[in-house]
Amino acid sequence: MAQNTETTNSTSTKDASTNPQFSPDPNGRLYGRPSASHDQKLIQSAPATTGGELLRRYWQPIARSDEVKDLPIAITILHEDLVLFRDKNGQCGLVYPRCMHRGTNLIYGKIEANGIRCPYHGWLFDSQGRCLEMPCEPENTYKDKIRQPWYPLEEHYGLVFTYMGPAEKQPLFPRISVFENISEDKEVIATGSYQAPSGRQALLAGYQDYNWWQFYDNFMDPFHVYALHSSINGVQFVDILKILPKVKFEYTDDGVRTIQHRTLEDGRVHQRLSQTVMPNMNCTASVGNDLGPAGVSWTVPVNDTSFRFFSLQAQTKGANPLSNFEEIGMFKPGWGPGIDFDDWTLQDHQKWQTDYVTQKGQGDINLHSDEHLTPIDTATAMLRRLFKKQADKVANGEDPVGVRFDEPYLIKVMAGNSVLNTSLELIDGYDGRTL
Amino acid sequence: MPSGSFTITLVKSGHRLTVSTHETILQVLRNTGIDVPSSCEQGICGACETTVLAGEPDHQDLLMTPQEHAENKTMMICCSGALSDNLVLDL
Numbered sequence: 001m002a003q004n005t006e007t008t009n010s011t012s013t014k015d016a017s018t019n020p021q022f023s024p025d026p027n028g029r030l031y032g033r034p035s036a037s038h039d040q041k042l043i044q045s046a047p048a049t050t051g052g053e054l055l056r057r058y059w060q061p062i063a064r065s066d067e068v069k070d071l072p073i074a075i076t077i078l079h080e081d082l083v084l085f086r087d088k089n090g091q092c093g094l095v096y097p098r099c100m101h102r103g104t105n106l107i108y109g110k111i112e113a114n115g116i117r118c119p120y121h122g123w124l125f126d127s128q129g130r131c132l133e134m135p136c137e138p139e140n141t142y143k144d145k146i147r148q149p150w151y152p153l154e155e156h157y158g159l160v161f162t163y164m165g166p167a168e169k170q171p172l173f174p175r176i177s178v179f180e181n182i183s184e185d186k187e188v189i190a191t192g193s194y195q196a197p198s199g200r201q202a203l204l205a206g207y208q209d210y211n212w213w214q215f216y217d218n219f220m221d222p223f224h225v226y227a228l229h230s231s232i233n234g235v236q237f238v239d240i241l242k243i244l245p246k247v248k249f250e251y252t253d254d255g256v257r258t259i260q261h262r263t264l265e266d267g268r269v270h271q272r273l274s275q276t277v278m279p280n281m282n283c284t285a286s287v288g289n290d291l292g293p294a295g296v297s298w299t300v301p302v303n304d305t306s307f308r309f310f311s312l313q314a315q316t317k318g319a320n321p322l323s324n325f326e327e328i329g330m331f332k333p334g335w336g337p338g339i340d341f342d343d344w345t346l347q348d349h350q351k352w353q354t355d356y357v358t359q360k361g362q363g364d365i366n367l368h369s370d371e372h373l374t375p376i377d378t379a380t381a382m383l384r385r386l387f388k389k390q391a392d393k394v395a396n397g398e399d400p401v402g403v404r405f406d407e408p409y410l411i412k413v414m415a416g417n418s419v420l421n422t423s424l425e426l427i428d429g430y431d432g433r434t435l
Numbered sequence: 436m437p438s439g440s441f442t443i444t445l446v447k448s449g450h451r452l453t454v455s456t457h458e459t460i461l462q463v464l465r466n467t468g469i470d471v472p473s474s475c476e477q478g479i480c481g482a483c484e485t486t487v488l489a490g491e492p493d494h495q496d497l498l499m500t501p502q503e504h505a506e507n508k509t510m511m512i513c514c515s516g517a518l519s520d521n522l523v524l525d526l
Contacts, residue, residue, distance in 0.1 A: 251500050373475040378497045381479050385498055 036367035041388050043211050043365055045301035046079040050391040054279050056165035057400055059173050061298050061310040063160045064190050068092055072116060074107050076302045078164060082151070085127075088113040093127030094162050096149035100131070106148075128152070157312050158190035171403035177435075178293045178413040179314055187317045188295075190310065212280070212307035213384075214359040214366055216299045219274060219282040220379035222247050222260045224358070229287075233352050235329035237287040240270050249379040254278050254401045256382045257414060259433060267422050273432050275415040276383055278390050278401050283415035288324040291429030294415035305364045330354075441517040445469070445526040446488060460485075460512035464526070471512070471526065478514035485512050490522035 025031060045052040055078060062077050063084060072085040075094070083097045083106045097105045099118040106125075109116035115126040117133075123143075124133040129150035131143040151162045154173055163170050179188050208215070218224065222245055229235075230242040243262035250257050255277040262270040275283040275294070280301075285294040295313035302308060315321060325331045337348040349357050373381055390400040402409050414432025421427055440455045443463070454463050461483055464471055474482040478496030487510050494504045496511035503509070512524075 249497070369474075371474065371480070373477070373480040375477065375479060375497065378479050381481060381498055385481050 036370040038365050039368040039384070041391060042213050042368070042384055043304055045212070045304065050395050051387070052078055053165070054387070054391040054394050054400060055301070056163075057169055057394060057403055058165075058171070058279060059154065059161040059163050060280075060300050061159040061161050062094070062300070062308075064310070065155050065158050065160055068160060070111060072107050072109055072111065077162070077308075078301055079303050080164070083107050083109070083116075084160070085109065085111055085116050087111060087115050087127060091127045092153045092155065092160055093125075093129070094151045094153050095125065095129050099123060100146050100148050157188045159310055159312065169399070169403070171405060172408040174402065174404075174409040174411050176296055176312070176411050176413065178295070179312070182314050185316055186314050188312055188314050189321060190312055191321065208302075208307050208309060209305065210307075210360045210363070211304055211365040212299050212301045214362050215307060215309070216276070216280060216282070217380045217383070218355065218359060219276055219284055220249075220256055220258060220383045221377070222258050222272070222274065222379075223376040228353060228355070228358055234335055236335070236354075237328055237330070238289050240264070240289065241272075241287065243270075245272070247376075247379075249382060251382060251386070252277075252412075252414070254411070255281075256379050256386060258379045261420075261424075264419075268427065269420040269422070269424060271418045271420050271424075271429075271431065271433075273415050273418075275413070275432075277411055279387055281411070283413045285415050285417045285430075286324065288327050290324055291417045291419060293413060293430040293432070296411070296413060439516075441519070442521045443517075444521060444523045446523060447526055454516070459514060460516075460522075460524075464512070469526065473513055476513040478511050481511070483511055483513045484509050486525035488523040488525055490517060491519040492516070492522060493518045 024033070041050050043051065045055055047053075047056075060077065062075050063073065067073065068084055068086045072083050074097070075082045075084045081097055082094050084092065084094050086092045088111060093116065095106060095116070097107060099106055099120065101118065101121055101123050104118055104120045106116055106118060108119050110119055112124065114132060115124050117124045122133070122135040123131055123146075124135075125148040126132055129148035131146035131148065134140055134143045151164050152170065154161050156173060157179065161173065182188070225237070225241050226244050229237050235242060240262060245260035245262050247261075248259040250259065252275065255275060257273060257275040260272040260274070262272070264270055272285060274285070277283070277296075280299050282297050282299070283294040284297065285292070293314075295311055297309060297311040300308050300310065313321065329335055336352045337344060339348075344352075393400050402411070412435045414435045416430030416432055418429030418431045419427045420431070440453060442451060442453050443460060444451050448469065450467065450469070452463050452467060454460055461471065461473055461476065471485070472482045474480045479498060481498050487507055492507055492510040493516040494510060495514045495516065498511065499509070
């Protein structure tokens with residue numbers, strides 16, 4: 001199969017590699033159609049790929065802090081297998097798995113006060129991979145020459161973040177506008193994928209067993225809300241989002257945003273502003289009736305066919321993060337087959353189509369050369385283009401947008417739900433248009 | 436929609452072609468047998484982005500930033516025309 005290093009959107013009429021006599025059928029029969037291909041510059045995240053090198057220039061979340069307890073965890077992120085641990089003094093470490101002695105996987109390491117000890121010959125490594133002890137030969141100073149390869153970690157808002165890029169390009173951890181100066185009664189909580197009270201639900205499940213771009217593309221897709229979420233198998237969200245929106249697609253200083261206006265019956269306008277921030281963050285407001293700012297999330301590739309998703313949201317202290325779910329259509333009795341999402345059959349998925357099947361259904365990795373984009377896809381196209389341009393900047397030795405070494409970069413969250421009057425002035429909610 | 440009639444000069448192949456009022460650059464190239472990447476043909480996907488060496492494009496795409504439009508280094512040939520009489524393209 002043809003693998004190309006660049007976007008292959010060619011509608012060339014000849015595919016000499018498969019059939020030198022081929023001409024396309026004027027009525028579109030499948031016979032002889034050229035094979036399709038991925039956009040490699042988009043989908044790859046391994047080291048030394050343009051996408052992978054861009055993602056490595058930013059702090060990436062890898063786990064919730066409360067996941068890192070008394071045993072090491074195997075983490076794969078951006079194609080790298082790593083071991084994450086928390087020593088008994090509370091410090092997290094992230095290391096290459098194979099012990100620098102004779103290669104035993106440190107997933108079997110013993111957690112101690114100052115680090116992780118390989119069980120084979122007892123070499124002890126601290127949270128930045130320094131070898132503290134070789135207990136079989138305590139006089140040997142060779143330990144001072146040994147460093148278990150490591151990555152730096154920082155914990156913020158209940159998530160563990162790592163930086164996997166070149167040391168001299170390590171940025172300060174960014175500031176996030178909506179989490180600063182929050183009121184006393186609010187707190188920022190972290191979620192990975194989580195359970196609804198009645199088990200795993202379609203909205204939250206996110207199996208995440210496909211290329212990250214199929215998930216990330218979706219945040220700049222306001223029109224699938226009208227089709228998939230509102231008219232294919234009933235109202236999956238709330239009635240307001242059934243309305244076909246008027247949408248503006250705009251670049252921001254560090255990403256792309258969509259400004260969606262839905263005219264309500266009384267003439268007021270519901271505004272939903274959705275935002276992406278380079279290279280892999282999104283700010284997406286509630287899909288319920290509530291008004292207010294969005295939180296922030298990261299889509300983090302594990303490899304080219306899977307990813308993890310982490311979110312931060314500011315909310316009232318102690319509140320149930322799922323408290324508005326009673327109003328959301330896909331959680332109401334009568335929507336769906338009524339069983340845990342993990343147990344759905346193919347027939348269940350065919351009758352109750354969700355984000356999961358529309359994204360996974362594009363393939364383990366989408367075949368971009370098959371696409372025919374239309375104006376509703378403009379923000380998705382803008383997002384892909386911006387990402388590739390940022391990746392080119394890094395490949396050319398420049399710094400990408402949103403990294404700062406002198407003082408932290410401020411991520412301005414513009415996304416949120418609001419209601420405007422007929423002159424499009426804010427009545428209630430969060431309006432980030434002028435940020 | 437393309438603007439009035441203009442010419443394009445292709446530096447690599449040496450062609451000098453006319454693009455009339457109801458044609459796009461992409462159509463003219465295809466009619467001449469020149470194969471270039473394309474997909475949406477609506478100024479959205481960026482597949483047909485072509486380097487401009489001289490001349491002033493009339494940008495009609497939805498994808499480039501305002502700064503990129505002002506710099507005139509590239510254009511989307513499926514939908515954009517010319518403000519100048521001639522465009523020199525890296526094709």
